[in-house]
Amino acid sequence: xxxxxxxxxxxxxxxxxxxxxxxxxxxxxxxxxxxxxxxxxxxxxxxxxxxxxxxxxxxxxxxxxxxxxxxxxxxxxxxxxxxxxxxxxxxxxxxxxxxxxxxxxxxxxxxxxxxxxxxxxxxxxx
Amino acid sequence: xxxxxxxxxxxxxxxxxxxxxxxxxxxxxxxxxxxxxxxxxxxxxxxxxxxxxxxxxxxxxxxxxxxxxxxxxxxxxxxxxxxxxxxxxxxxxxxxxxxxxxxxxxxxxxxxxxxxxxxxxxxxxxxxxxxxxxxxxxxxxxxxxxxxxxxxxxxxxxxxxxxxxxxxxxxxxxxxxxxxxxxxxxxxxxxxxxxxxxxxxxxxxxxxxxxxxxxxxxxxxxxxxxxxxxxxxxxxxxxxxxxxxxxxxxxxxxxxxxxxxxxxxx
Numbered sequence: 207x208x209x210x211x212x213x214x215x216x217x218x219x220x221x222x223x224x225x226x227x228x229x230x231x232x233x234x235x236x237x238x239x240x241x242x243x244x245x246x247x248x249x250x251x252x253x254x255x256x257x258x259x260x261x262x263x264x265x266x267x268x269x270x271x272x273x274x275x276x277x278x279x280x281x282x283x284x285x286x287x288x289x290x291x292x293x294x295x296x297x298x299x300x301x302x303x304x305x306x307x308x309x310x311x312x313x314x315x316x317x318x319x320x321x322x323x324x325x326x327x328x329x330x331x332x
Numbered sequence: 333x334x335x336x337x338x339x340x341x342x343x344x345x346x347x348x349x350x351x352x353x354x355x356x357x358x359x360x361x362x363x364x365x366x367x368x369x370x371x372x373x374x375x376x377x378x379x380x381x382x383x384x385x386x387x388x389x390x391x392x393x394x395x396x397x398x399x400x401x402x403x404x405x406x407x408x409x410x411x412x413x414x415x416x417x418x419x420x421x422x423x424x425x426x427x428x429x430x431x432x433x434x435x436x437x438x439x440x441x442x443x444x445x446x447x448x449x450x451x452x453x454x455x456x457x458x459x460x461x462x463x464x465x466x467x468x469x470x471x472x473x474x475x476x477x478x479x480x481x482x483x484x485x486x487x488x489x490x491x492x493x494x495x496x497x498x499x500x501x502x503x504x505x506x507x508x509x510x511x512x513x514x515x516x517x518x519x520x521x522x523x524x525x526x527x528x529x530x531x532x533x534x535x536x537x538x539x540x541x542x543x544x545x546x547x548x549x550x551x552x553x554x555x556x557x558x559x560x561x562x563x564x565x566x567x568x569x570x571x572x573x574x575x576x577x578x579x580x581x582x583x584x585x586x587x588x589x590x591x592x593x594x595x596x597x598x
């Protein structure tokens with residue numbers, strides 16, 4: 207890994223999707239740290255800087271939204287500008303709530319196949 | 333118009349009118365609440381359906397685009413994951429349909445007199461292999477030799493399998509699951525399933541029996557724990573249809589006991 211390798215924190219509780227996304231991103235040459243809950247994502251976020259945070263909304267221990275709220279309370283919301291929410295929720299209000307924290311964007315997981323997923327991540331990293 | 337013709341006079345009892353209005357408002361509030369609950373259920377159900385569909389869609393895409401030889405190890409792995417996820421989808425759809433039938437009053441119980449003791453013992457025996465695979469001590473005991481209870485065998489089996497299956501799922505390797513039949517005051521037959529799993533914190537116990545009310549923290553660190561999140565809700569509703577109850581007693585870190593109670597009709 208060199209200084210130009212982009213780092214991604216992936217927080218996704220569904221193991222089949224976490225493995226899928228991690229493998230796809232690693233294959234693309236990204237340095238990926240994958241966690242399965244919001245608390246672990248928080249621990250990672252406060253210990254190092256990532257170029258992109260892919261954050262699932264519904265997760266155990268600390269949801270994606272709760273994580274953003276906590277970062278805001280602790281005045282660490284700087285990480286949010288590099289956050290893209292991952293969701294399969296049909297409830298737009300949750301996405302709207304996340305966007306209020308100034309996140310970069312969101313991806314509805316069911317809309318993507320591996321090729322379009324990677325394309326979208328690349329776009330967010332530009 | 334002659335003076336003898338008078339306009340019919342409707343005497344309105346204001347008290348009656350007030351009562352009618354009150355009942356209409358109450359019914360309306362109830363319908364609004366039900367409508368909201370239905371919306372929430374549809375939102376949750378769609379999320380729970382989309383997730384496995386996303387998995388199937390992506391892994392089939394990978395299988396179709398795999399460059400190594402046809403049906404090589406990668407392709408087989410992708411198809412396996414997709415196939416397992418389709419099973420999960422089927423369970424979920426079945427559970428959602430069961431809930432819809434229960435909530436619309438379309439479940440008719442086929443009740444019969446059954447001796448609860450051998451009935452539960454038989455169910456426990458059918459789970460011994462699964463328990464042994466996980467090195468869990470699964471035991472059965474009863475405070476009576478025999479007790480006739482009236483219930484729908486298929487539906488009640490669903491309840492026992494649900495709580496017994498959960499106990500085996502959440503109990504770590506080397507733990508114990510105990511099933512018992514007890515009679516309370518000669519009027520209630522109780523089937524208890526106790527485990528040495530992680531237990532459920534008291535503030536999370538209320539959500540155990542709600543739709544998609546999985547208790548995240550309890551299973552977050554356990555491998556391979558999957559479920560639709562609807563089983564306990566369905567089981568509770570089945571027990572209510574039998575005029576019985578399904579309750580839980582649990583202490584975080586010290587295991588759980590689920591109790592399915594049925595009235596004994598004499």
